[in-house]
Amino acid sequence: MNVNESGTGALFREKSAWATAAVVGIVNGGALVAIWAMPQNPMLWIGVMIPAVVLQVIALIGLHIIIALGTPQQPDDERDAEIKVRSTRFSVLIDTVGIWFAIIALIAQRFAMGDDAPTNLLLDPMLVAYGLFLCVVVSEVIRLLTQAIDYRRSVW
Numbered sequence: 676m677n678v679n680e681s682g683t684g685a686l687f688r689e690k691s692a693w694a695t696a697a698v699v700g701i702v703n704g705g706a707l708v709a710i711w712a713m714p715q716n717p718m719l720w721i722g723v724m725i726p727a728v729v730l731q732v733i734a735l736i737g738l739h740i741i742i743a744l745g746t747p748q749q750p751d752d753e754r755d756a757e758i759k760v761r762s763t764r765f766s767v768l769i770d771t772v773g774i775w776f777a778i779i780a781l782i783a784q785r786f787a788m789g790d791d792a793p794t795n796l797l798l799d800p801m802l803v804a805y806g807l808f809l810c811v812v813v814s815e816v817i818r819l820l821t822q823a824i825d826y827r828r829s830v831w
Contacts, residue, residue, distance in 0.1 A: 687746040688755065689826035694738040696819035702731045703812040707805065714801055758825040766818035773810025777803050 706727040713719050784798045 685752075685754065685826050685829075686749060687742060688758075689823050690742045690746060691739060692819045692823035692826065694742060695735060696816050696823065698731055698734045698738065699812065699819065700816045702727050702734070703808075707809060707812070710805070714805065715799065717801065720801075720804075754829065758822055761825060762818045762821035765821050766814040769814035769817055770810060773807060773814070777807055777810075 706723050709723045710720055780798055781803060
């Protein structure tokens with residue numbers, strides 16, 4: 676066991692996970708709602724996502740400074756590694772299901788439309804992009820919430 680004596684500890688990591696989950700969910704959820712107003716416009720995606728990423732970075736930096744100032748340092752232990760592995764397992768599962776769903780949907784569209792698929796799409800590529808982005812956001816929020824809850828419960 677390698678204990679990091681200057682580690683941030685479970686309390687900081689729990690607060691960080693709660694704050695990050697809230698910011699990621701709110702900012703990216705709001706961005707998806709804004710983009711959905713004109714789903715066929717890729718320039719709207721860029722115009723919304725760049726400010727959303729900047730806002731997310733600024734919010735996370737500010738929140739982590741506040742959390743760090745209000746949280747005493749604690750040594751890291753083996754629980755930190757176990758919680759990270761457990762939460763990542765759930766996140767990867769959600770991402771994998773979303774990616775496979777998108778692949779299967781696109782292949783099924785190609786089979787259903789035959790040679791006309793490139794000109795007559797049932798499933799718009801932008802819709803697939805929204806679905807994949809939503810999948811990434813949901814998996815990240817689930818990962819962070821699982822971390823926060825596991826720290827709260829001290830689940831191994």
